[in-house]
Amino acid sequence: MPGFGRSVINAVWILLFPLFDFSFANYSEDQCSWRGSGLSQQKGSVEQISLHCSEGTLDWLYPKGALHLTLSPRLPSVAVGPGGSSSGLITTCVKPSEQFHGAQLYLEKDGVLELLVGDRLESSPPPRVRCFSRLPGEKVALFLQATPHQDISRRIASFRYELRGDWSARMSLDSNSISSEDACRPCNNTEILMAVCTSDFVVRGNIRSVEEDESLRAAVIKVKSTRVFRQKYAIFNSNSRLPGWGEIRTLLQCGVKPGPGSFLFTGRIHFGEAWLGCAPRYRDFQRTYALAKAAQQIPCELPVD
Known part of the structure; x- marks a missing residue:
């Protein structure tokens, strides 16, 4: 099986600063989370909230009225493309909870609303991750509007989100326009060398099995890691030369299959x-890295065997 490519996914999490006082509101700077109740809101009112962190959560109990969420992330990096070029794209992904009820979430872009997550019935399938990108200076916000219910006691509009400056929203799971050619093509040498420097994890290992997750339209690759060069989070249970195990997801249409051989896995959390x-x-x-190092064209060092 040839080296396979970039079914990268995108992202957002956030820190929320309420500009108005909420009853039962709770804001944690360390956790970058906000939790509040709509019981104190007037009917038809809109509360203004600014979002500044790269990761966070929002829990809106008993939704009433609306929340206007301004996205203004302070990101350390911008989108980096092949050859180190910068597109400046900022990608936002929203992951609603499986029990998301009582509100509808819209993307507000240049004054136009686009529905991202609708209110759910009890029997509805879990809502999916939604992602979108914007350019620096482009005005983008999230608008969370409560839907009328006689009994709001069991309604909670809750979601997580991530903000990243180095991913493209075309790689997100919610995009129906993704083509196998775009999402699954092998990386070129420049992209491989940059991925080693900028990825959240860099792991050498073997594919032991591949399972399909139809609900996510994703393939779950079971990897036996023989060396963990770097990982931002403890995804692989080995941080040395001892063998370990981990899971990596990719788009289902990429058709990844188990097979012999050792791979260098890179990607995002x-x-x-x-x-x-x-x-x-x-x-x-190894061959690509050695040639680039001899030509003094490696963007970063890696202790290659």
């Missing part, structure tokens, strides 16, 4: 899960 970026065969990576 998305809502606590590892998603595949570049994954060349390890011997191909």
Whole structure:
């Protein structure tokens, strides 16, 4: 099986600063989370909230009225493309809770509303992750509007979100326009070398099995890791040369199959899960890395065997 490519997914999490006083509101700077109740809101009122962190959560109990969420992330990096070029894109992903009820979530872009997450019936399937991108200076906000219910005691509009400056929303699971050619093509040498420097995890390992998750339209790759070069979070239970195990997700249409050989897996952490970026065969990576190092064109060092 040739080295397979970049079914990268996108992202957002946030810190919320309420500009108005909420009864039962709770804001935690360390956790970048906000929790409040709509019971104190007047009918038809809109509360203004600014979002500044790269990760966070929002829990709106007993939704009433509306929340206007301004996205103004302070990100350390911008989108980096092949060759180190910068597109400046900021990607936002929202992951509603499985019990999301009592409100509808809209994307507000240049004064136009687009429905991201609708109110759910008890029997409805869980809502899916939604992602979108914007350019610096482009006015984007989230608008959370309560839907009328006689009994609001069991209604909670809750979601997590991530803000990233280095992903493209075209790779998100919610995008129906993703083509296998775009999402699954192998990375070129420049992209591989950049992925080693910028990914959330860089792991050498073997594919032991691949399982399908139809609800996510994703393939779950079971990886036996032989070396963990770097990981931002403890996704792989090995941080040395001892063998370990981990899971990496990729788009289902990429058709990843188990097979022999060692790969260098790179990618991003998305809502606590590892998603595949570049994954060349390890011997191909060694050759690419050696040639780039001899030409003094490696963007960062990696202790290659």
